[in-house]
């Protein structure tokens with residue numbers, strides 16, 4: 895008996911066996927891609943919060 899799952903990243907069928915180290919992902923690459931999206935996904939860090947830059951531009955005006 896062997897079950898298969900679909901790789902969450904690329905949708906490829908992956909055998910659910912001991913041999914598949916990265917299951918449910920088909921490969922290490924797909925696993926890393928998925929983890930990366932988790933880390934940088936919905937939590938957007940506001941990049942333009944630099945008060946000094948605002949002060950400088952006001953001085954020039």
Ligand SMILES: [Zn+2]
Pocket residue numbers: 901902903904905906919920921924
């Ligand atoms: Zn994959």
